[in-house]
Amino acid sequence: MMQANRILKILQELVRIPSQYGNEQQISSWIFDFLAELGYDPHTVEVPDSGPNVVAEFNVDSTQPWILLNSHSDTVEAMRGWTRDPYGERVGDKFYGIGACDMKSGLAVQLAIMEGLLKDECKPKLNVLFTAVTDEELWSRGTVTLIEKEIITAEKVAYAIVGEPHYLGNFLVGRRGRLILDITVHGKAAHGATPKRGVNAINEAARLVQSLESLDVGYMEEFDIEGSKCFLAIHGGVISLSVPETVSLVLDRHYLPTQTSEMVLDAVLEIMKNTELDPSTSVKVNIHPRPTQAPLPFYTPLDNPLVRVAAEEVKLATGIDPRFLLGRTVADSNFIGMLGIPTIDLGPSGKKSHSADEWCDIPSLKQIYQVYQGILTKIS
Ligand SMILES: [Zn+2]
Structure with a gap:
C-alpha cells in the first residue's frame, strides 16, 4: 500500500531541486534515476533551450492503447516575499x-503511481506512458517535442x-485557447x-483600443465561462518634438472551444475596419511570433469514459461531487x-501557484493517488 508519507517524500525531493524553466537538467x-532505480528503462528526449524530457513506459499488453500521464518538472522563477523555505518546508x-503546487505535486503523484505499478498496487488495463516534460511555463516545448517526435500521437494514446x-x-x-496579436x-x-x-x-491607436472594447469575447454556457481580451503592451512615440x-499594441485573446483562431482574428479585423x-x-495585425504553435482550446465531453471514471473516483476519494471546469x-x-x-488536468490541491509561499495540501496527495489508481484500474 502506497503510504502518504512516501508521496510526500517524493515531492520533497522534487521541490529541493531548483528547476526554473530552461534549467531542468538536474x-x-x-x-531519470528515480525511474531507473525502480526498474524502468527510461529514456530522455532533448528539448530546445531546456532540460530533457524523461519518458518511461509500463507495458501491459502491446495490443492495447496507452494512457498518458504527463507532468511538467519546470517551475516559474522564485518570486519575492517568501516567508517559508522556497525549497521545501512542511507546516501542518x-x-x-x-x-x-504547480506542479511538482502532480509529478510526485504520477511518479508514485509508476512506483506502485511495479509493486502491483493496481492492475491497469491500458499501457501507461509517463512523461516528465520541461519548458511548460514558457512555450511548452517539452510536450510539443514529444508530439513532433510522435511519442504522443492520437493513434497511440487513448x-x-x-x-x-x-x-x-x-x-x-x-x-x-490563446492567441496573441501584434497590432501596428x-x-x-x-x-x-x-x-x-x-x-x-497614438491618437489613432487610442481609437482602435476604444472600439475594441466592443469586441464580443463569447460565452460558453455549459461551463459558465467567457472568453477574455487584455491589452498587454503598448509601445511607440519618441522623445523629440515629433508627431x-x-x-x-499587444492584444491577448483567450478564447473558447466554441471558437476558432480564425473567428477570433476576423472579429478583431472587422472592428478595426x-x-x-x-x-x-x-494598421497591420500579425499573430505574435512564438517557437511553438499557439495553443488551441479543447474540451473533453462529459460523457467520455475518462471524465466519467475520473469523476467517480474523485467522489470516492474526496466525498465531493466534482464540478467540471474549463x-x-x-x-x-x-x-x-x-x-x-x-484529456483532463488532475492533480493535488494547493494554492498560490506562481507566487510567494506556494503550497500543496498534503492530504490531497494520497487522495489524488487513489483517484489515479482507480482510473488506471477501471479505464479500458
Ligand atoms: Zn503548471
Whole structure:
C-alpha cells in the first residue's frame, strides 16, 4: 500500500531541486534515476533551450492503447516575499515550496503511481506512458517535442491525464485557447509644434483600443465561462518634438472551444475596419511570433469514459461531487487535447501557484493517488 508519507517524500525531493524553466537538467536526471532505480528503462528526449524530457513506459499488453500521464518538472522563477523555505518546508498539512503546487505535486503523484505499478498496487488495463516534460511555463516545448517526435500521437494514446493542480472537487476537462496579436498602427510624422500636418499614431491607436472594447469575447454556457481580451503592451512615440508615426499594441485573446483562431482574428479585423481612422493611417495585425504553435482550446465531453471514471473516483476519494471546469489559461494539456486525445488536468490541491509561499495540501496527495489508481484500474 502506497503510504502518504512516501508521496510526500517524493515531492520533497522534487521541490529541493531548483528547476526554473530552461534549467531542468538536474531535475530531469533525478527523475531519470528515480525511474531507473525502480526498474524502468527510461529514456530522455532533448528539448530546445531546456532540460530533457524523461519518458518511461509500463507495458501491459502491446495490443492495447496507452494512457498518458504527463507532468511538467519546470517551475516559474522564485518570486519575492517568501516567508517559508522556497525549497521545501512542511507546516501542518501544508507543504511549501516553489512548484510545490504547480506542479511538482502532480509529478510526485504520477511518479508514485509508476512506483506502485511495479509493486502491483493496481492492475491497469491500458499501457501507461509517463512523461516528465520541461519548458511548460514558457512555450511548452517539452510536450510539443514529444508530439513532433510522435511519442504522443492520437493513434497511440487513448486518454491523457495532466497532473496540473486542482481544487478539491473541481477538475478541468478542457481549457481556453490563446492567441496573441501584434497590432501596428502607422500614422504620419510631422513637427510636434504643427501636429495637424501629421497623423498621430497614438491618437489613432487610442481609437482602435476604444472600439475594441466592443469586441464580443463569447460565452460558453455549459461551463459558465467567457472568453477574455487584455491589452498587454503598448509601445511607440519618441522623445523629440515629433508627431509619433508608429505605435504597436499587444492584444491577448483567450478564447473558447466554441471558437476558432480564425473567428477570433476576423472579429478583431472587422472592428478595426469599422473604426473611423485618418485615411492615411495603416494598421497591420500579425499573430505574435512564438517557437511553438499557439495553443488551441479543447474540451473533453462529459460523457467520455475518462471524465466519467475520473469523476467517480474523485467522489470516492474526496466525498465531493466534482464540478467540471474549463481552465482559464493554457497549459500542456492544450497541446495534447488539440490532437483529439481525451484529456483532463488532475492533480493535488494547493494554492498560490506562481507566487510567494506556494503550497500543496498534503492530504490531497494520497487522495489524488487513489483517484489515479482507480482510473488506471477501471479505464479500458
Ligand atoms: Zn503548471
